[in-house]
Amino acid sequence: MADPHRRPEGVSDETVEALGSLSKALETTECARGHLYAFHQLTGSADFELNRAVELLREAGHPEWAERVRREIVGRDVIPGHWTFQVVEAYDRTYYEPFRDLEREAVDRLAEGRGHLYEAELKEARRTRDHPDPTSGGAAG
Numbered sequence: 394m395a396d397p398h399r400r401p402e403g404v405s406d407e408t409v410e411a412l413g414s415l416s417k418a419l420e421t422t423e424c425a426r427g428h429l430y431a432f433h434q435l436t437g438s439a440d441f442e443l444n445r446a447v448e449l450l451r452e453a454g455h456p457e458w459a460e461r462v463r464r465e466i467v468g469r470d471v472i473p474g475h476w477t478f479q480v481v482e483a484y485d486r487t488y489y490e491p492f493r494d495l496e497r498e499a500v501d502r503l504a505e506g507r508g509h510l511y512e513a514e515l516k517e518a519r520r521t522r523d524h525p526d527p528t529s530g531g532a533a534g
Contacts, residue, residue, distance in 0.1 A: 398513035401505040408503055413511025419496045426489055433477035443467045 395401075400409060443466055450459035471477050500508050 395507075397507050398509060399507070400510050400514070401507060404504055404510070409510045409514065412500060412504055413509075415496050415499055416509065416511070419492060422489060422492055426484065429481055429484055433481050436471060436477045440467060440469075 447459045447463045500506060504510055
């Protein structure tokens, strides 16, 4: 089988650069998606911690504040009609999944399914040739 990181015959420098840019944009989106999941988890953790705050306010003799926190903030939508899991689902369905699928299709059709060609060629150009660790080629090993 051909090296999965070697440029197929007839694929231009411009195509490799364009696919590299598309891949970089998707990688940035992956990071954004991770932050969105962190937002989801942190908001959920904060919401559960509010239960403790409500209890402590009651115990401290501030039942009106305990009730206000419970009524105004606990379990509240983060945007109208949505909890964080719904925001994550909408992001995945509306933006992330179509982007991921398009990037995969572009690599399949324009580079015979060989991903990270730009990075593999960058590795080859930048590797330290007089040191044994940076190996030649795109495959790990």
